[in-house]
Amino acid sequence: xxxxxxxxxxxxxxxxxxxxxxxxxxxxxxxxxxxxxxxxxxxxxxxxxxxxxxxxxxxxxxxxxxxxxxxxxxxxxxxxxxxxxxxxxxxxxxxxxxxxxxxxxxxxxxxxxxxxxxxxxxxxxxxxxxxxxxxxxxxxxxxxxxxxxxxxxxxxxxxxxxxxxxxxxxxxxxxxxxxxxxxxxxxxxxxxxxxxxxxxxxxxxxxxxxxxxxxxxxxxxxxxxxxxxxxxxxxxxxxxxxxxxxxxxxxxxxxxxxxxxxxxxxxxxxxxxxxxxxxxxxxxxxxxxxxxxxxxxxxxxxxxxxxxxxxxxxxxxxxxxxxxxxxxxxxxxxxxxxxxxxxxxxxxxxxxxxxxxxxxxxxxxxxxxxxxxxxxxxxxxxxxxxxxxxxxxxxxxxxxxxxxxxxxxxxxxxxxxxxxxxxxxxxxxxxxxxxxxxxxxxxxxxxxxxxxxxxxxxxxxxxxxxxxxxxxxxxxxxxxxxxxxxxxxxxxxxxxxxxxxxxxxxxxxxxxxxxxxxxxxxxxxxxxxxxxxxxxxxxxxxxxxxxxxxxxxxxxxxxxxxxxxxxxxxxxxxxxxxxxxxxxxxxxxxxxxxxxxxxxxxxxxxxxxxxxxxxxxxxxxxxxxxxxxxxxxxxxxxxxxxxxxxxxxxxxxxxxxxxxxxxxxxxxxxxxxxxxxxxxxxxxxxxxxxxxxxxxxxxxxxxxxxxxxxxxxxxxxxxxxxxxxxxxxxxxxxxxxxxxxxxxxxxxxxxxxxxxxxxxxxx
Amino acid sequence: xxxxxxxxxxxxxxxxxxxxxxxxxxxxxxxxxxxxxxxxxxxxxxxxxxxxxxxxxxxxxxxxxxxxxxxxxxxxxxxxxxxxxxxxxxxxxxxxxxxxxxxxxxxxxxxxxxxxxxxxxxxxxxxxxxxxxxxxxxxxxxxxxxxxxxxxxx
Numbered sequence: 050x051x052x053x054x055x056x057x058x059x060x061x062x063x064x065x066x067x068x069x070x071x072x073x074x075x076x077x078x079x080x081x082x083x084x085x086x087x088x089x090x091x092x093x094x095x096x097x098x099x100x101x102x103x104x105x106x107x108x109x110x111x112x113x114x115x116x117x118x119x120x121x122x123x124x125x126x127x128x129x130x131x132x133x134x135x136x137x138x139x140x141x142x143x144x145x146x147x148x149x150x151x152x153x154x155x156x157x158x159x160x161x162x163x164x165x166x167x168x169x170x171x172x173x174x175x176x177x178x179x180x181x182x183x184x185x186x187x188x189x190x191x192x193x194x195x196x197x198x199x200x201x202x203x204x205x206x207x208x209x210x211x212x213x214x215x216x217x218x219x220x221x222x223x224x225x226x227x228x229x230x231x232x233x234x235x236x237x238x239x240x241x242x243x244x245x246x247x248x249x250x251x252x253x254x255x256x257x258x259x260x261x262x263x264x265x266x267x268x269x270x271x272x273x274x275x276x277x278x279x280x281x282x283x284x285x286x287x288x289x290x291x292x293x294x295x296x297x298x299x300x301x302x303x304x305x306x307x308x309x310x311x312x313x314x315x316x317x318x319x320x321x322x323x324x325x326x327x328x329x330x331x332x333x334x335x336x337x338x339x340x341x342x343x344x345x346x347x348x349x350x351x352x353x354x355x356x357x358x359x360x361x362x363x364x365x366x367x368x369x370x371x372x373x374x375x376x377x378x379x380x381x382x383x384x385x386x387x388x389x390x391x392x393x394x395x396x397x398x399x400x401x402x403x404x405x406x407x408x409x410x411x412x413x414x415x416x417x418x419x420x421x422x423x424x425x426x427x428x429x430x431x432x433x434x435x436x437x438x439x440x441x442x443x444x445x446x447x448x449x450x451x452x453x454x455x456x457x458x459x460x461x462x463x464x465x466x467x468x469x470x471x472x473x474x475x476x477x478x479x480x481x482x483x484x485x486x487x488x489x490x491x492x493x494x495x496x497x498x499x500x501x502x503x504x505x506x507x508x509x510x511x512x513x514x515x516x517x518x519x520x521x522x523x524x525x526x527x528x529x530x531x532x533x534x535x536x537x538x539x540x541x542x543x544x545x546x547x548x549x550x551x552x553x554x555x556x557x558x559x560x561x562x563x564x565x566x567x568x569x570x571x572x573x574x575x576x577x578x579x580x581x582x583x584x585x586x587x588x589x590x591x592x593x594x595x596x597x598x599x600x601x602x603x604x605x606x607x608x609x610x611x612x613x614x615x616x617x618x619x620x621x622x623x624x625x626x627x628x629x630x631x632x633x634x635x636x637x638x639x640x641x642x643x644x645x646x647x648x649x650x651x652x653x654x655x656x657x658x659x660x661x662x663x664x665x666x667x668x669x670x671x672x673x674x675x676x677x678x679x680x681x682x683x684x685x686x687x688x689x690x691x692x693x694x695x696x697x698x699x700x701x702x703x704x705x706x707x708x709x710x711x712x713x714x715x716x717x718x719x720x721x722x723x724x725x726x727x728x729x730x731x732x733x734x735x736x737x738x739x740x741x742x743x744x745x746x747x748x749x750x751x752x753x754x755x756x757x758x759x760x761x762x763x764x765x766x767x768x769x770x771x772x773x774x775x776x777x778x779x780x781x782x783x784x785x786x787x788x789x790x791x792x793x794x795x796x797x798x799x800x801x802x803x804x805x806x807x808x809x810x811x812x
Numbered sequence: 813x814x815x816x817x818x819x820x821x822x823x824x825x826x827x828x829x830x831x832x833x834x835x836x837x838x839x840x841x842x843x844x845x846x847x848x849x850x851x852x853x854x855x856x857x858x859x860x861x862x863x864x865x866x867x868x869x870x871x872x873x874x875x876x877x878x879x880x881x882x883x884x885x886x887x888x889x890x891x892x893x894x895x896x897x898x899x900x901x902x903x904x905x906x907x908x909x910x911x912x913x914x915x916x917x918x919x920x921x922x923x924x925x926x927x928x929x930x931x932x933x934x935x936x937x938x939x940x941x942x943x944x945x946x947x948x949x950x951x952x953x954x955x956x957x958x959x960x961x962x963x964x965x966x
Contacts (some may be wrong), residue, residue, distance in 0.1 A: 264870065506854060556856035601865075601874035601903050603958070607857045613865050613872055621853040621865045621872065633857075 057098055058151050059249075061143075064091045066315045068140050072133050073318040079121075079128035089118045095143065106156045107146055113168040114139040120172055135171040137319070138164060252345075255305055262295075262302045263596045269295045270593060270617035306346070310388045310395070311339030313352040317359055321384065324363045331370050331381040332363055338388035343395045343491055350469050351397070351489060354462040358399050358485055359384060361459075366403030366483055376480060378402065394513065395491060400484040406435050406477040424682055424731030435477055439463045467628065470511070470611070472577075496597060498624065500590040500616070501573065503552040504560045508586075509595055509614055510573060510625040516581065518589065519572040531570075531585070540572060540583055547574065549583040550634045552625075555609065575627040584630060593617060597624060609633050662749050663776075664728065665769060668741040669714020675750075675769055676777040682731040684744055689718040689725045701738060703729075708736040711785050713777075716740045732783050739782055824920050826942075828913035828949060829896060832884045835949045836909075837916065837942065838896065842954055844904070845897035846912050850875075852890060863890060866906050873897060873904035881957060883933045898954050905958060916949075918942055923951060936960050 071088050075081065096111035114136050120126045142164055149157030269292060276288050318334055325332040367373075367382030374380055385400040408431050415421050415437050426434065438459045466473045471489035490496070490513060498509040499518075519540065521529050531538050531549060538549040549572060553560060572583040595614040600623075604610070611626035662678035692699050692710060699710040699718060710718060710727065718725045718740055727738040750769045762781040766773050826837030827846070845868070852864040852875045863877040875895060880886055887893050887910065895906035923940040930938065937960065939951040 267870075506856075558856050598872045601872070601905070602901075603862055603874055603876075604855060604858055607855065609857060610855070613853075615867050615870065615872070619867055620851060621867045623853070623855055623865070 054102060054150070054154070057102060058147060061095055061098070061147060064095070065140055065144055065147075067091065069137070069319040070315055072137055072140070073322050075128060076130055076133045076322070082122075085118070085122050085128075089115065089122055092118055104146075104150070104156050106159065106161060107143060107150075109165060110139050110142055110146075110161055110168075113165050113172065117168055117172045126172070132171045135167050139168060250305075255302075258302055259306060262299055265295055266299055266594055267596060267615065267617070271619065274617035303344070306344050307342040308345045308348050309340045309342055310348065310397070311336075313348050313355060314339055314386065317356065317386070320356065320359065321363055324360065328364065329369060330363065330367050332367050333381055333383050334359075335383055335385045337386070341388040341390060341395060343489070347395075347469055347489055347491070350465060351471075351487070354465045354487075355386075355397070355399070357462055358459075359386070362399060362401040362403065362483070366401040366405075368404050372404075376404075390491075391488075394488050397487040397489070398484055399487070400482060402482040405479040405481055405483055406438070406475075408434055408479065411435065411437055422731075424736070427682070427731075432476075435475055438475070439473070470513075472628075496595060497592055498595045498614070499573070499592050500622070501552070501571070501586040502588040502590065503556070503586045504558045506558065507590070507616075507620070507622045508552070508625050509593070509616075509622050510575075510584075510627070511611075512592055514575050514627045515573045516576050517574045519574060519583070521570045521572060521585075523568045523570070529572075531572075538585065542574070542583075545581075547572075547581060547583045549585055550630065551585045552630075555584075555630055555633050575630075577628050577631040580631065582631065582634075584625075584627070595624070662747060663767075663769065663774075664747050665745040665774065666726070666728070666741045667743045667745060668716045671714075671775065672766070673745060673769070673772065673774050674713070674741075674763075674777050675767060675774045676728065676779060678747055680730060680779045681728050682736065683729040685727045685729055685738070686724045687718075687727050687738075689720045689722055692718045692720075692725075699740075701727075703736055703738070706736070708738050710738045710740050711782050712740050713782070714741075716742050730779060730783055737783055737785075825915055825917045826949070826951070827896070827915055829894075829907075829909040830911045830913065831878050831882065831909050833910075835913070835944075835947050836952045837918075837949045838898070838907075838952050838954065840915055842898050843896055844899050845895075847895045847897065847906070849891065850895045850906065852895075852906075852908070863908050866895065868897060868904055868906070871904055873906045875906040875908055876958065878907050878909050878957070881933075882937070883931070900954055900958055907957070916944075 068088060068091055071084055071091075075084050075088060078084065092111055092115045096108055096115050099105075099108035099111060117126075117132060117136060121128050121132070126132070142161060146156055146159070272284075272288055273292060276282055276284055314336055317336070321332050321334040324330075362384045363382075367384065368376065368378075370380045373382060383402050385398065387398040387400075389396055411434055412426055415426060415434070416423060420437060420440055421429075439462075440460055463473050466487055466489065469489055471487055473488075474486045475483065476486070477483035497512040499512050499515055501508055501510060519529055519542065521531055521540075523530060529540060529542075531540055533539065538551070540547045540549055567587070571586050571589045573586060573589075574581060574583050593616060595616070597612040598614055599612050600607070600610055608629035609626060609632075610623045610629065612624045613621055614624055616622055663675040664678050664681055664684070665673050665675050667673055687701060692701055694700070695707070699712075700707045701710055702708075708729070726741050726744045728741060728744070730737050730739065748769060750767065760775075762778050764776045764778045767776050768774065825840040827840050827843050829836050829838065847868070850866050852866050854864045855862060858864075861877050861881040863875040863880075866873050866875050873895075877886060877890075887908070890908065893908040893910060894912050895908055896912060897904055897906050899905075922942050924943060925940060926935050926938050927941065934950070937950075937953050937957045939953045942949045942951060
């Protein structure tokens, strides 16, 4: 292809991206003469260049579009949504033709007569011209026209400014490689000095430069390491200087890769505009922090997830205008997009003031798709249930719309975000709206990592994922020491209990005699999602700048490593991924976090009302017994004739599986009776039945333990309805039932109940 | 050992290597490098046949324990093993073997079929057997050695 044509393609594609945004802005502020002139000029440039290059189709479209814009500019016709639509369609056609041109080197054949007729009608000021296929266009137009009151030409003193002045006005600071920002440097630009402050650089060249600098950084690290071991080498000062220069070079090259995030947002206003028309909704997109810069590699990777999420917000989040009014909200929905820097990360918030997530629908969907059982759901807080939308195989959209809900759901978004070392969090309130928070690293190429050692092997962990470092000295009166609950190590850290995992245990390294841990150990406090946990390591070396290299194909399944790298001394170390560690440690990742949040929720509930609902029942001699209602899955009355014996264990076929029946206070199912009351508890998806004599009542009572108990299975006594009542330790019976499950299924026994009530008691 | 004269057009060159006393041949064009005394970083949780990762002049290579892959006992001292570096689908792999011999040019026709009694693990990675004067050489199929079955000594 001709160099000139190639150049034209690059320029025009960039300019068109800008046009989309500008046109949508123009629709909102029809009186902005600068904006109108800028749009006009871009279209004019396209027309001119096409004529020069002999591209008649493009020229024809650009010409009529320019006519419409020219009449806008001269106030001969008003800026109307239908006029804008006509021009946007022209822009779309130009894009299509450009794509064809890029592929084949010549204009594709096509018929533009309808489009041109539409544009001509728009130029004639005929608002009802059939320029769009949208069925509801006319009525929307009417609505929108009401919003954007017609311009009053009187307030514009100089509708037409000189070309040079406009040039200067839009020649904002230009970044070297920023397609979003250098639309002003069109070839037709006057030779202003600003235009020459930026040049076009091939992206591949920059990438190569970056790779070279990365290797240079590694070599420098190697030299520094060598120098540290031989102090008298005489290279000291030269190396210091090299160190400094390389750091500066690294910074500089990094900066060339930085692009404002607005580049990834460019097409969003247009998407929202089209969506709001298609969906008959009123939506404003509020974008803040578009100038926030991040690595272009990262930028490319988050572009699609962002677009997907914005579409989601518009499609599922924002309600129809009448629904919004009925809910007492302004008719126009708001989608906010906010980007900012926060300690080495970019935070992107996508918020809407729509209907929020429907917990019940999520639950139904989770059950329908078999992602969790009812019993498991009952255990989860609303916030945890919301997180299911990130799971694979989940999509709440009842109908597949053209906009979203095509099965490519939030799980793909999360995967994409996590692939670049980011995290995504969700806050949603029913009826108020949802906010997604994406946290991504500034750059992927070089990361600062902490080198740690466990069982004699070294690993790297990205410094960004380490919140803090705690030194443990066992056997001394140090402020911190590792304690354990039922064998699970924990650390008291300020006002919270931090669950711990040994790196050696997660990695299943067997320690040789020589590699036994000494008294001094370190805990890397990390945060995965909402869950903080500590990783125990033997030693911590210094931090090192590392270049992340992907692991080989055969190792992709090993989720605890995000890559590997070569250290300054030439040795290979694996890079630990805290997300993978949390997943590998499974129990910590999920149940501990659940325990923690549930405990907090339970504690809050107690503090708020100090009352709990309990099930009162009678079993065996003595006082009535009580158990927290929240711990009970179901109350059943079974027919004792159906009870079967497996070994010495009574079991019942219950919901397609075998439920062990545990006697309470010597109450065994009596075959002579017609009915046997059973309290059903669920633990990790398995049911355990507790046989009792009689279920008395469900009452709400102050939760205040009066007396402790030495009896196994009883926590203590509470007063219910003025009577002393034994409060039952569910965990004790669950453990008994679990033992049966172990015997039955050969699964690992569960250590304790993860029911809130038990934890609340512990708290 | 017999050096068979090259047969233009039909000959193939092999690098010979030994694993637990058995002679293997790898097509010479697939081999990038032969390295001794390489430090191999162990990778926890990886499949047993992965010995670890190694630094190959700034590039990363996955070290494959050929003995384990073939269902043999691991080498008593991994650091004494030799790494035969192959490029497979854009990634580097270091095949850890007991020793590397010489380069042989052999006529393509000299490759005979696997004896039917060969153990399944071995049959999987063998592209045939070449009858040399002194011993038999198994032609290694690199792709199947790297990707194939989970024949790992537990």
